Amino acid sequence: MKNHAQMWSTSYDIIIVGAGVVGSSLAHALSNVSIQRSKPLRICLLERSLSEPDRIVGELLQPGGIMALKKLGLESCLEGIGAVPTYGYCVVLDGKPVQIPYPNGHEGRGFHHGRFIQALREKAKKATCVEVVEATVSELIECPLTGRILGVRATRKLAAGDAEPVEKEPFFADLTVVADGCFSNFRNLVMGKAGIKPATRSHFVGVVLEDANLPIDKHGTVVLVRGQGPVLLYQIAEHETRMLVDLKEPVPSDIKDHILTQINPQLPSALQVPVERALANDRIRRMPNSWLPPAEQGGHLSKEGVILVGDSWNMRHPLTGGGMTVAFNDVVLLTDMLVGYKSSQIGSKSLVVALYDLFGAEDPSLEVLRVGCFKYFELGGNCIREPVTLLAAIEQAPFMLFRHFFAVALYSIWVLFTHPRQIGVDKGKPIFAKPRPDEYPLLFLKSVHVFWTACVVFLPLMWTEIRP
Template sequence: MSSTHYDVLIVGAGIAGSSMAHALSTITSKSRDTPLKIALLERSLAEPDRIVGELLQPGGVGALKNIGMESCVENIGAISVHGYCVTHSGRLVHIPYPNGYEGRSFHHGRFIMALREKAKHAAGVDVLEATVTDLIECEYTKRVIGVRAARQNSEEGNEKGGKESFFADLVIIADGCFSNFRNSVMGEAARKSSTRSHFVGAILKDVTLPMPQHGTVCLVRGQGPVLLYQVSEHDTRMLVDVKQPLPSDLKGHILQNVAPQLPSALHVAIHNALESDRLRRMPNSFLPPVEQGGKHMKEGVILLGDAWNMRHPLTGGGMTVALNDVVILSKLLTRVDNFGDWDSISDLLHEWHWARKPLSSTINILSVALYDLFGADGELLAVLQTGCFKYFELGGECINGPVSLLSGIAPSPMLLAYHFFSVALYAIWILFTHERPVPGQAQDTEKPILAAPRIIEYPGLCIKSFRVFWMACIVFGPLLWTEIRWW
């Protein structure tokens, strides 16, 4: 069994791992006159084919520029994204990014390959195709000092049980949402991820969205939201949120319950895609971050990206959070001359945990809270969903504020709380003042009779208002708690 020593080992050459390798390659200090020696290990360097990680918010584009990797969104057929539109019951509201900000949408695999190529040409970085199977711990201190892996392109790695040892002063685990090492690294501090739904994905060919170069969110009655965005000149990704438990016939479910409520211009392309394409699904998981470097976690190793912190992909904020984490952590690591000094690293991890909070907490909380509203699983959430859509229709700061939060432009949990509860209060105002279908009509009535609530209904609406506001607190409060708790 052979062995190699590096300054840093990074497990996983995805968004977080590849960008971290490149960012660390630029680290300089008075005591270090040569680049760090970095190994980036990935099980397969073939182009991945995934249905998520295809929409990069403006905040993520800015983070790419910060670490000198902005060229990775060029020459991959990426589409400029200028904001969102949301459709609800045949109505549409335009939600543009403010001040000329732009995002990018693309095929996930092409972006990953561009990141890996950038990392491969960075000074001191070795990109290796190897399957990491074990963490190597010091026999006496139990500190992680390396990994064992089988290289795909080596004779030793192809032998039965043949593995190579890689040693380093610091190991970074960035092996994604299905991390093999999350629990062993976090130990007693580990939290369990939760999955409430799946995104089912397909590619629509040569369609025109209601607003080109905008992400489209369709609110579907009785179902989860549908997200559409263009990923190349001819391809548009459709992600259908399907709640647990998943139906046995996904195609039939989409054709019968979802497609009829989407814009009619998409119907033919949806049918063609479902007939010709293989439907794939990804779990929509939520995993709150736990501060690293604590006494319950292993020394010598850091978790990064979805291996550590996940949020609902509805808002497309995952890559933005990961890239922002890379920006902050790589800058903090410039202050450490000896990566073997775990006390210094641990202090740094504490600083990193709270330095990332403004953006990560905003996007983490917003992703799940917005999913609860857009999914509207229940009468009270349906009231909040209607209030949210009509809040957007007010325009001005009622659009600029929420989209600035979603896009990573304005990282502020307090601003998020302000707009979230403004939506709740506006939803209550709508209960008392806006016209609604007269009770007793059939749900399939083409032109329902509308009328404002009568005074005699006000006592019942008052009780309902308290329930709506309490539901808003139930949605927002626990999410906020997951971000501010210390353990």
């Protein structure tokens, strides 16, 4: 047993729980700040397993995330891992693609998640004043008098050939940063009554396609599938493309059959054979898509001496691959201020959720908005230039988001009155016709409901982001 003096010898300035995207980059960034101080910080980074993780999300980094990486001095982590450049988006509806390029030469990166995480961890291991410990954190140490978090208790991983039981070891710090991901074990304890439980809205089912040809090369592709959730595709290596299929609750019992019969026929023809091969040869992976709005931290709202960051605090649907970008920007804020209660990516995060509600439309009014959104992108020019700067986290402009979202809503109503829609099928081919004047009164009532639906979708999302 350690005596009292030995226990306090494992004291740090900052403890970070979780060596994923946020934890590793924060440790490195704080180390850079530390070397500028007369008394360097002592930082401890705790991670349950330092082996390469294997996940189906966290594989696409937006241009805004690359900008943040450069600010943190971590851009070299994208080298030597087989990362593939991404130049924008491609949205596909009924086999018709619309290109949404990143502006001004910006580009993102697609890669294997595990390789990128290992590169970040290597940076943290080499950082000055950072101690990386492979240990499982089991609890937070709380002062019985004040309730302040004093650190954590963790069990170090046994060395090879070591069969002796290992006791929980205390690690003390002035500040404990919890970055243990979407399945956080400490979220409820930190937030107390202020905490909100994550809501699982759907699942991403992922497979890797070999040598697949995307509709537009090196563009993240979103296929809008009628009657189903969207399908996301992007390259993660030279010959590998990740496909993520959004399946709403309840998930079908036979996922492979569902994808083959309900989804694959609606994908671009060049992708259908690679999908069939992948389903036959690759194991299907699942990941819940959770919704967790940010809750204010600090003061009486949460425990003192501890802060949540990353997915342990705030989650959005990973439709546009913006999670890591938000995380890196939050690390920039935390590094500058050591306290950051609001994310800098208001426009990016709200637009992601709003787009998912549209792209995964089942409600008839949302279907009108989905078609209108696609037609809005088809207009080109500023109708895609400004929205993609929000999606790519190049700009953070809530008013721009507000303006374009309701422009989409109004344009969707215009499309409802003026554009041909399917009215039947003749010999297997769809028949299209514009609305007749006698249909206008009913369409007017429908348009009112469409606009109301747009308000219901968007305004609560914006409020969760900008509320004081």
